[in-house]
Amino acid sequence: MKNRSRIISVLLCICMLLCICSxxxxxxPITEEPNSPGQSENVTETKAPKDTTDYSEHSFxxxxxxxxxxxxxxxxxxxxxxxxxxxxxxxxxxxxTYLQNLxxxxxxxxxxxxxxxDHIGGLSAPLAKMKVGNVLAxxxxxxxxxYESLKNxxxxxxxxxxxxxxxxxxxxxxxxxEFYGPITESESDRNNGSxxxxxxxxxxxxxxxxxxxxxxxxxILSAGYDLSATVLKVGHHGSKNSTxxxxxxxxxxxxxxxxxxxxxxxxxxxxxxxxxxxxxxxVYRTDMQGDIVATSDGKTVTVTTKKNENAQTxxxxxxxxxxxxxxxxxxxxxxxxxxxxxxxxxxxxxDCGAVSQMKEKNKVxxxxxxxxxxxxxxxxxxxxxx
Numbered sequence: 001m002k003n004r005s006r007i008i009s010v011l012l013c014i015c016m017l018l019c020i021c022s023x024x025x026x027x028x029p030i031t032e033e034p035n036s037p038g039q040s041e042n043v044t045e046t047k048a049p050k051d052t053t054d055y056s057e058h059s060f061x062x063x064x065x066x067x068x069x070x071x072x073x074x075x076x077x078x079x080x081x082x083x084x085x086x087x088x089x090x091x092x093x094x095x096x097t098y099l100q101n102l103x104x105x106x107x108x109x110x111x112x113x114x115x116x117x118d119h120i121g122g123l124s125a126p127l128a129k130m131k132v133g134n135v136l137a138x139x140x141x142x143x144x145x146x147y148e149s150l151k152n153x154x155x156x157x158x159x160x161x162x163x164x165x166x167x168x169x170x171x172x173x174x175x176x177x178e179f180y181g182p183i184t185e186s187e188s189d190r191n192n193g194s195x196x197x198x199x200x201x202x203x204x205x206x207x208x209x210x211x212x213x214x215x216x217x218x219x220i221l222s223a224g225y226d227l228s229a230t231v232l233k234v235g236h237h238g239s240k241n242s243t244x245x246x247x248x249x250x251x252x253x254x255x256x257x258x259x260x261x262x263x264x265x266x267x268x269x270x271x272x273x274x275x276x277x278x279x280x281x282x283v284y285r286t287d288m289q290g291d292i293v294a295t296s297d298g299k300t301v302t303v304t305t306k307k308n309e310n311a312q313t314x315x316x317x318x319x320x321x322x323x324x325x326x327x328x329x330x331x332x333x334x335x336x337x338x339x340x341x342x343x344x345x346x347x348x349x350x351d352c353g354a355v356s357q358m359k360e361k362n363k364v365x366x367x368x369x370x371x372x373x374x375x376x377x378x379x380x381x382x383x384x385x386x
Contacts, residue, residue: 058173058298064294088117095126123153135159136163166181196220214241
């Protein structure tokens, strides 16, 4: 019994010693004491991680689609797809045909920059005829048929419209998208509630501004975002109240794309064109050059146009008289207007009898050559033989 008691006493002593040791070795939170006067600071500079992406293994392109007086751009990065705006309702078939020709049957994102018809009207066909992953738009809605169609077709996809906030970002393939606006929204001024976003791909970037005008531009400037971009989609089709000098100075783009068609607003205005000339920006215009495609290899951007590659898109006053006439002559030689049928995929001369019997909603106005109409998926009418 004595031996047993002795063993138990020894074990108890060992346990007590272990407890004491564990208490003395307990971890203590580390706090940084302020440096005493005269003591030098030991500061380690933290740098952003270097971009080590091999862009030769990736791909990036923006297609600025000619939808007349409106906006539409298709962004492709690796295997990701994004459609930013879709023009007026009549452009719906133009957008859908464009996507079909590129064998695109799924859109990861549809972005409605704001609720005006010339930006969202043509989104109905993509939403109705193909699967979409996400729909982004400002919170401000519009009491129009086009916006109701956008909401209904989004709901039919089982989606809800997402409202991106300034300062948010998302990864898009090997590119990154940053949102800068809208900062404030108003039902009475949808233009200045446009989504403003930049897509960054390597050392190149593409800024999209919807119909943002001076007021929203100033708000974004005051927020201090990095607006520098290689390519600018000019705001509000070249309105005099958009692309102001302070805004343009922060962007300093190499290229600018104006998405515009026949209009009664004077777009693009001389005010905006003059500012772009002053900034030495190369201007491309969908009304003069059709679809415009900008591709990037992560270092540089290459721009190609569907037609009139060397057109004088932003001439000085002295150059205007001759350049406008030259552009008109070139257009008359290259372009013949046809009217296509969105249902039958036939195209006709405007005075063809079949056109008079066609429902207005099925008419697609094709400002292109015969070969381009066929390339876009249309077949010539057997009656008028265009």
